[in-house]
Amino acid sequence: MAFKSTALLQPNQIAKALGCALPILIADFVHAADDKTVLQMPVVEIVGADSSLKNMAGSVNILTQEELFKSHVFNVNEALRKIPGVNVRDEEGFGMRPNIGIRGMNPTRSTKTLLLEDGIPLSYAPYGDNASYYHPPIERFASIEVLKGPEQIKFGPQTISGTINYLTPNPPSTPSGSLGFTGGSRDFYDGQFNYGGTWGDFGGLVDITHKESKGARDNTHSDINDFNIKGVYDVDSHNSLTLRANYFQEDSQVTYSGITDAEMRNFGIRYNPFKNDTMKTDRWGTSLTHQLSFNDDVMLTTNAYWSHFHRDWWRQASTTTDNQCGFTNARAQGLAINPDSCNSTQGRLRDYYSYGVEPRLHVNHRTLGIDNELDMGFRAHFEEQYRTQENAKPLGGATTISEKNERDTEAYSGFVQNKFILGDFSLTPGVRIEHVNFSRTDELKSVGGKTSLTEVLPAFGTTYSPNEKITTFFGFHGGFSPPRVEDAISNTGTIIDVGPEKSWNYEVGIRTKPYTGAKLDAALFRADFQQQNSVGSIAGGSTPLATGEALYEGAELLARQDFGPLFASDHNVYFQAAYTWVATAEMTSAFRCLGSTSDCNGVTARELANGAYIGNRLPYSPEHNLTATIGYSHPSGFDIHLETVYVGKQFSDFMNLKDGMDHPDTTNNFRQGRSGQFGQIDDFVVLNVATTYHVKPINTDFFVSLKNLLDETYIVDRTRGILPGAPRLIQAGFKVNF
Known part of the structure; x- marks a missing residue:
């Protein structure tokens, strides 16, 4: 599949950015070409093909469009759980703010993971504030690629865990499209329309998605619209242009705070009293890609991109210990509260601009009798953050401004990598x-x-492929993740000695297809942090920013067997398992507190600095994750499968408390111990069923899916208080292809 990336810069930065840029090709990620695509579109090296994987010195996993559709995933969390090494934590139940961790890293807001769309940074501030308060609907994408290991240095800035690249579909060769609708419990509606084609030297595709549903808690509801267009123009036999543009809009009733243990006992795990909290977002994005093919061996691709993310989040509580409304003691005791009686609401208003230019060059060359593949590139990237907090008293009344910040980032990066074959x-x-x-x-x-x-x-990687059925690989690279602007510079302008996260990452693994219908990918990994920047139980709250040494070690496995091809049968019984074992995820040194003086005098901060928790398991790093699927496909077009998702137990704080009431701060035990922010999160199992039937005469798919079949209740997060996983969801729909 051709993969393109493009963009527009702010006018005042175009000259600056282009003046620093080299032309270059995106010889990055992977995907097999769609047989309906005829135009020469900007495309990266094909990683999904055996010819490229043979020399790929790292772990690579791809979720195909067929797998995404037949599983009927309705958010990105469901999709990514099928990838080994990836731990995805739910939040609001709709997947709009994913929490993605790779190989044991804390998944909060996906800050340790690099997210790309068609090779272009997807996060609104990947250098200055790499937090995911936005994610496009999963229906937009044709496939998902996950890359770990030394070849991550072709991307960045985050290289400490893994890179996820979402690929949008390309225009088909013949005008065609589809119309789909899904409905279900909790007022779930999902409608999608796409249409595209190729006319002479021009190809275009438009995609429109509308989704809405109640969330996993009371008083939550999300409503989103997503519009995406893609145009490709073959200028001549050597030049092509790709234009992408999208608009995303969200209007949700959603709060930030979780609940306390007492509230959960008295009112149930889905209790949420803050009915007045709302979030509205808009995101505009565009990109432009020019691909220049000098010949079959030299390709130059230049991407320019621009995005604007706007967010208005009005809320009455940030955490269970936030006393903005004076409800802290009542909530700790599990008493009912009335948010209408709260004489305050706070608007956390944000605008993020992100833009840049990135040329990449790919060259196949033969030097000293050796076949080589050279990749090199440069990026000039700019971010502007405008952050305002408005406080309204009474609810809906006149506002006062308590925060007005501008945070800017300029980033210049380059890489070079040569593969000796x-x-x-x-x-x-x-x-x-x-x-x-x-x-x-x-x-x-x-x-x-x-x-x-x-x-x-x-970075360095090596592979060995003695035959077409097996490839072994080994690699190491330097991990890097920049600090947030707000962590590096205080609100008074004081420079804080934070520094970036730095690690040495190692992996050794194997990819093999030992016999017909069988596939096995396995890897051992190690991430040794000289500095990890961590926040404990509260994102930006009562546990201050701290840095120290940490170690992650483990193994991951993806195994699949299709029995139909094995026995030359049109009836296919298949099995697939994605397993992750994070054997080690621990602090190996005392952590240095970088918060305010009052924060660093807290019990947790002092014990961190004194090394009291050396050897403890780091928060939100379950030892075991497993997603296993068994299914059957009938030659008539019927498919059914059962998916089992297991997430092991995990801790929510540095102290590894099994119960919040074990909190050592006896002075504030009433507030801390009963906040719901501390304590162990038990392991859980969720079963999902999906069925699909393709009616060939009308080229239409009908489907039914059940999420959380047994309606298990379980905790997924304690970061701001207790958050639940989604309840049982029943969804059904159709997709007409024309």
Whole structure:
């Protein structure tokens, strides 16, 4: 599948960005070409094909469009759980703010994961605030690629865990489209329309999605609209252009705070009293890609991209210990509260602009009698954050401004990687350089500050493929994740000695198709952090920012067997399992507190700094994750499968408390111990069933799916208080292809 990326810069940055850029090709990710695609579209190296995987020195997993559809995943969380090494934590039950962790990393807001769409940064501030408060609907994508290991240095800035690339579909060769509708319990509606085609040298595709549903809790509801267009123009035999543009809109009733243990006991796990909390977002994005093919061996691709994310979140509580409304003691005791009696609401208003230019070059060359593949590239990337907090008293009344901040980031990065192909072996050394400038201004106080950092990230990988059925690989690389602007520079303009997260990452693995219908991918991994920036139980709350050394070790496995091909039968029974074992996820040194003086005098902060928790398991890192599927496909077009999702127990704090009431801060035990923010999260099992029947005469698919078949109740998060997993969901629908 052709993969393109493009974008527009802010006018005042175009000259600056282009002046620093080199032309270059995206020789990055992977996907097999769609047989309906005829135009020469910007495309990365095909990773899904055996020819490329043979020399890929790292773990690669791909979710195909067929697998996504037949599973009838209704959010990205369901999809990514099918990938080994990936731990996805639910939040509001709709998948709009995913929490994605890879190989044991804390999944909160996906801050440790690099998210791309068609090779372009998807997060609204990947350098200055890599938090996912936005995610496009899963229906937009044709496939998903997950890359781990040393070849991550071709992307960035985050290289400490893994890279996820979402691929949008390309225009078909013949005008065609589809119309789908899904309805279900909890007022779930999902409608999608797409149409596209190729006319001469031009191809175009439009995709429209509308989704709405109640969330996993009381007083929650999400309503989203997503519009996406893609146009491709073959200028001549050597040049092509791709234009992408999208608009996303969300209007949700959703709160930020979880609930306390006492509230859960008295009112149930889905209790949420904050009926007045609302979130509205808009995101505009566009990109432009120029691909220049000098010949069959030299390809230059230049991407330019721009996005604007706007968010208004009005809420009456951030956490269960937030006393904005004076409800803290009542909530800790499990007493009913009335949010209408709260004489306060806070608007957390945000605008993020992200734009840049990225040329990439791919060259196949033969030097000293050795076949080589050279990839190199440069990126000039810019971010602007405008953050305002308005406080309204009474509810819906006049507002006062308590925060008005501008936070800017300029980032310049480059990489070079050369793959030496030596028969059955390949050697791939590479290096990436990141230089980031941060600035922050408090416009209410007219104070601010600036700082910068530069990091060099080496990488090396090797593969051995003695035959077409097996490839072994080994690699290591430098992991890097920049600090947030707000962590590097205080609100008074003081420079804080945070520094980036840095690690040495190692993996060794195997990819094999030992016999017909069988596939096995396995890897051992190790991430040794010289510095990890961690927040304990509260994202930006009572546990301050702390840095220290940490170690993650484990194994991951993807196994699949299709018995139909094995026995040359049109009836196919299949089995697939994605398993992750994070054997080690622990602090290996005392953590240095970087919060305010009052924060760092807290019990948890002092014990962290004194090394009291060395050897403890890090928060939100379950030891075991398993997604296993068994299914059957009939040659008539019928498919049914049962999916089992298991997530092991995990801790929600550095102290590894089994119960919140074990909190050592006896002075604040009433507030802390009963907040729901501390304590163990038990393991849980969820069963999902999906069935599909394709009616060939009318080219239509009919389907039914059941999520959480046994209606299990379980906790998924304690970050801001207890959040539940989704209840049983029944969904049914159809998709007409025309």
